[in-house]
Amino acid sequence: MECCNKRRMMKESPESNFMNRRGSSCFPDEVLERVIGMLKSRKDRSSVSLVCKEWYNAERWSRRNVFIGNCYSVSPEILTRRFPNIRSVTLKGKPRFSDFNLVPANWGADIHFWLVVFAEKYPFLEELRLKRMTVTDESLKFLARSFPNFKAISLQNCDGFSTDGLAAIAADCKNLTELDIQENVIDDKNDNWLTCFPESFTSLEVLNFSILHNDVNFDALEKLVTRCKSLKTLKLNKSITLEQLQRLLFRAPQLCELGTGSFSQELTTQQYTELEGAFSNCKNLNTLSGLWVVTPQYLPVLYPACANLTFLNFSYAPLDSDDIAKLLVHCANIRRLWVVDTIEDKGLEAVGTHCPLLEELRVFPADPFAEGDARGVTDSGFIAVSQGCRNLHYVLYFCRHMTNAAVATVVQNCPDFTHFRLCIMNPGQPDYRTSEPMDEAFGAVVKTCSKLQRLAISGLLTDLTFEYIGKYAKNLETLSVAFAGSSDWGMQCVLEGCPKLRKLEIRDCPFGNAALLSGLEKYESMRSLWMSDCKVTMNGCRLLAKEMPRLNVEVIKEDGSDDSQAERVYVYRSVAGPRRDAPPFVLTL
Amino acid sequence: MATMLAKEHGLNLKETELCLGLPGGGGGGGGDTATAETPRATGKRGFSETVDLKLNLQGNDTNKEDLNENLKNVPKEKTLLKDPAKPPAKAQVVGWPPVRSYRKNMMAQKVSTEENNNGSATTEKTTSSAAAAATTAASTGGSFVKVSMDGAPYLRKVDLTMYKSYQDLSDALAKMFSSFTMGNYGSQGMIDFMNESKLMDLLNSSEYVPTYEDKDGDWMLVGDVPWEMFVGSCKRLRIMKGSEAIGLAPRAMEKCKSRS
Numbered sequence: 086m087e088c089c090n091k092r093r094m095m096k097e098s099p100e101s102n103f104m105n106r107r108g109s110s111c112f113p114d115e116v117l118e119r120v121i122g123m124l125k126s127r128k129d130r131s132s133v134s135l136v137c138k139e140w141y142n143a144e145r146w147s148r149r150n151v152f153i154g155n156c157y158s159v160s161p162e163i164l165t166r167r168f169p170n171i172r173s174v175t176l177k178g179k180p181r182f183s184d185f186n187l188v189p190a191n192w193g194a195d196i197h198f199w200l201v202v203f204a205e206k207y208p209f210l211e212e213l214r215l216k217r218m219t220v221t222d223e224s225l226k227f228l229a230r231s232f233p234n235f236k237a238i239s240l241q242n243c244d245g246f247s248t249d250g251l252a253a254i255a256a257d258c259k260n261l262t263e264l265d266i267q268e269n270v271i272d273d274k275n276d277n278w279l280t281c282f283p284e285s286f287t288s289l290e291v292l293n294f295s296i297l298h299n300d301v302n303f304d305a306l307e308k309l310v311t312r313c314k315s316l317k318t319l320k321l322n323k324s325i326t327l328e329q330l331q332r333l334l335f336r337a338p339q340l341c342e343l344g345t346g347s348f349s350q351e352l353t354t355q356q357y358t359e360l361e362g363a364f365s366n367c368k369n370l371n372t373l374s375g376l377w378v379v380t381p382q383y384l385p386v387l388y389p390a391c392a393n394l395t396f397l398n399f400s401y402a403p404l405d406s407d408d409i410a411k412l413l414v415h416c417a418n419i420r421r422l423w424v425v426d427t428i429e430d431k432g433l434e435a436v437g438t439h440c441p442l443l444e445e446l447r448v449f450p451a452d453p454f455a456e457g458d459a460r461g462v463t464d465s466g467f468i469a470v471s472q473g474c475r476n477l478h479y480v481l482y483f484c485r486h487m488t489n490a491a492v493a494t495v496v497q498n499c500p501d502f503t504h505f506r507l508c509i510m511n512p513g514q515p516d517y518r519t520s521e522p523m524d525e526a527f528g529a530v531v532k533t534c535s536k537l538q539r540l541a542i543s544g545l546l547t548d549l550t551f552e553y554i555g556k557y558a559k560n561l562e563t564l565s566v567a568f569a570g571s572s573d574w575g576m577q578c579v580l581e582g583c584p585k586l587r588k589l590e591i592r593d594c595p596f597g598n599a600a601l602l603s604g605l606e607k608y609e610s611m612r613s614l615w616m617s618d619c620k621v622t623m624n625g626c627r628l629l630a631k632e633m634p635r636l637n638v639e640v641i642k643e644d645g646s647d648d649s650q651a652e653r654v655y656v657y658r659s660v661a662g663p664r665r666d667a668p669p670f671v672l673t674l
Numbered sequence: 675m676a677t678m679l680a681k682e683h684g685l686n687l688k689e690t691e692l693c694l695g696l697p698g699g700g701g702g703g704g705g706d707t708a709t710a711e712t713p714r715a716t717g718k719r720g721f722s723e724t725v726d727l728k729l730n731l732q733g734n735d736t737n738k739e740d741l742n743e744n745l746k747n748v749p750k751e752k753t754l755l756k757d758p759a760k761p762p763a764k765a766q767v768v769g770w771p772p773v774r775s776y777r778k779n780m781m782a783q784k785v786s787t788e789e790n791n792n793g794s795a796t797t798e799k800t801t802s803s804a805a806a807a808a809t810t811a812a813s814t815g816g817s818f819v820k821v822s823m824d825g826a827p828y829l830r831k832v833d834l835t836m837y838k839s840y841q842d843l844s845d846a847l848a849k850m851f852s853s854f855t856m857g858n859y860g861s862q863g864m865i866d867f868m869n870e871s872k873l874m875d876l877l878n879s880s881e882y883v884p885t886y887e888d889k890d891g892d893w894m895l896v897g898d899v900p901w902e903m904f905v906g907s908c909k910r911l912r913i914m915k916g917s918e919a920i921g922l923a924p925r926a927m928e929k930c931k932s933r934s
Binding site for chain 1: 767768769770771772773774775776777778780781782826845849850851
């Protein structure tokens with residue numbers, strides 16, 4: 086095993102003398118490493134590494150995957166020093182609220198320096214999974230050149246690159262199995278990057294280019310799909326027509342996950358039949374997504390494939406209640422469903438009726454900014470789903486108004502929620518039947534759902550909501566708060582009451598310095614805290630920074646704003662010290 | 675502990691304490707009185723108070739609580755960075771509702787197209803859904819025009835701002851109407867008007883030819899003006915057989931001459 090060889094070469098180092106002293110353990114290091122190497126869970130590995138020096142070393146030598154939830158919490162040097170044999174790295178960069186334009190451009194989280202260090206220390210790197218990082222074409226080209234064994238790249242919510250970077254990956258990564266580009270800000274130069282996969286290249290298993298808006302070279306795509314016999318996941322972009330889809334399905338009936346292209350084209354009867362046949366031929370399909378631009382009358386071609394589907398992502402297909410109902414009749418095995426609120430309550434009733442095994446539901450708004458008599462889903466749809474789908478444990482629900490009673494009913498029907506994200510789109514919207522705050526709704530959630538890990542609250546909320554959260558949500562790890570609370574007391578309740586809290590993100594709440602400072606001892610056990618447009622001042626932040634030197638306390642300054650207010654505060658623990666790459670508008674206190 | 679620490683450092687926690695109310699609204703009583711807006715010493719939110727944002731608090735017509743009064747002043751229009759999506763039609767809070775820009779853009783385009791599709795497919799409510807779609811289009815900044823093709827059962831809608839050239843548009847229309855191909859575009863993507871014989875060949879054929887209604891209400895052949903000018907002046911598109919379009923040619927030629 087090459088890892089053992091590497092270690093023997095390093096026997097000169099002072100640590101190795103320590104390792105040779107087999108105090109309590111009678112296992113040779115190689116055996117210990119092999120055993121510990123079988124541990125997959127990060128938490129288990131963390132625990133194991135704390136037992137004793139031998140176990141710490143066995144764990145670090147045998148570790149192959151590393152997950153870094155905040156790229157600034159550790160430096161590449163520290164990482165590579167501790168874990169010499171990593172094959173797969175997952176990195177997350179910007180704070181989550183950057184998804185909603187609350188973090189300025191050029192904030193940071195650039196992957197490049199990480200890659201430079203990896204090229205030296207992890208030449209056998211195989212996988213890179215990035216979320217909310219800045220990735221340039223130069224970085225992608227560097228990656229393609231530097232890692233001969235490179236297999237999988239997944240970029241989610243990243244920015245800074247173009248199809249030139251993809252072309253470099255396609256051309257130079259001879260062993261590529263996965264190219265997964267999701268919801269990134271990408272410059273689509275329409276330059277035939279797909280043709281850069283060499284003719285001899287056949288290893289692809291996952292290809293997702295659904296977000297690109299330009300045409301791709303279909304000929305190259307078809308040839309690629311034909312020769313990559315192990316292709317399991319194929320997610321196409323809008324430019325792929327139904328006719329082209331049929332041809333691809335014909336080439337790749339083994340697909341497990343399919344993202345269709347545009348589901349809209351004038352088809353002849355024969356073409357329709359062929360397409361239907363293509364779908365019925367795909368016996369392994371368990372995930373369906375895409376349907377950019379849907380012609381609802383063609384949805385029946387999907388019916389033959391629906392019986393085995395476990396994940397249906399129609400979150401970009403604004404279907405109405407009739408269309409979704411007709412489809413769901415065939416989808417009895419669905420576990421995860423993402424839809425647009427155009428299906429309305431009637432559509433949700435169909436979900437409750439036909440999908441008893443449902444575990445996850447996400448309902449996205451078709452028109453988040455609509456005023457007046459806008460449609461969508463309401464409390465009755467929510468209740469309908471909970472009545473039919475008792476296994477529901479993950480919900481993301483966008484609506485215009487809600488009632489306390491409805492939420493209480495929902496959690497009574499489905500007490501096993503682990504993720505409860507309710508977004509009432511009008512800030513500060515009270516219970517629309519009683520005009521009361523929505524405190525009791527979230528009170529019901531935290532009291533009933535003891536396994537709750539993630540909570541997002543909305544609507545008109547007073548400190549009482551936070552009291553409930555602090556008192557009952559003992560397994561809560563992530564909390565998202567907006568336009569809520571009455572005073573510092575609210576935030577204090579959460580900081581003092583939730584032992585497992587890791588991520589707290591707050592915007593537009595009346596929490597000030599007292600609240601911020603009440604978490605002094607808490608923040609080191611958390612990944613991060615985000616507070617924007619609250620009542621925190623620069624002085625409060627400075628005090629926090631002074632008292633807790635192992636936290637990075639960063640303030641994002643806006644132009645022309647009051648110097649004493651801290652509009653955007655990002656606090657996180659780090660062993661790497663203050664950022665070396667902070668732009669001028671990020672002040673590290 | 676926090677309070678003691680704060681006092682030590684001369685930090686007046688009271689300055690940030692609020693009993694009720696939300697940012698921008700100043701302090702309020704404990705929900706028992708109508709709130710008077712206490713001007714903030716820092717004046718940071720000053721500029722936002724001039725932006726009177728109307729929050730649509732639905733279902734609250736009769737009973738507006740004092741809490742809600744405060745909320746009317748809450749959101750402010752801020753652009754910390756340039757939102758790459760279209761500018762908001764009404765003043766909106768940055769990043770709220772929490773929908774990713776990518777999704778916002780995709781859905782905005784879709785709602786208009788789908789409304790129109792569903793309208794024509796089901797009932798004769800095309801006009802109303804088209805009107806609704808048009809309003810949505812206007813508010814999203816897209817340039818949606820109806821596309822009809824002689825012989826096709828449904829009208830479609832395209833967003834002209836999605837395309838960069840006549841070739842792009844041609845490809846998109848070809849996908850929508852698979853029996854239609856737009857040929858005969860020169861290297862600049864414009865019909866070679868100067869070559870009268872080529873033009874007459876096209877118009878005599880049974881090939882389909884795209885035409886459009888411009889701002890003046892005239893029906894023109896697509897391709898005579900630069901792309902940007904076309905996007906600005908096109909109100910609707912109609913794809914007709916060349917032989918039917920023949921009546922347009924002379925007018926088109928005239929307009930072309932008057933422009934150059």
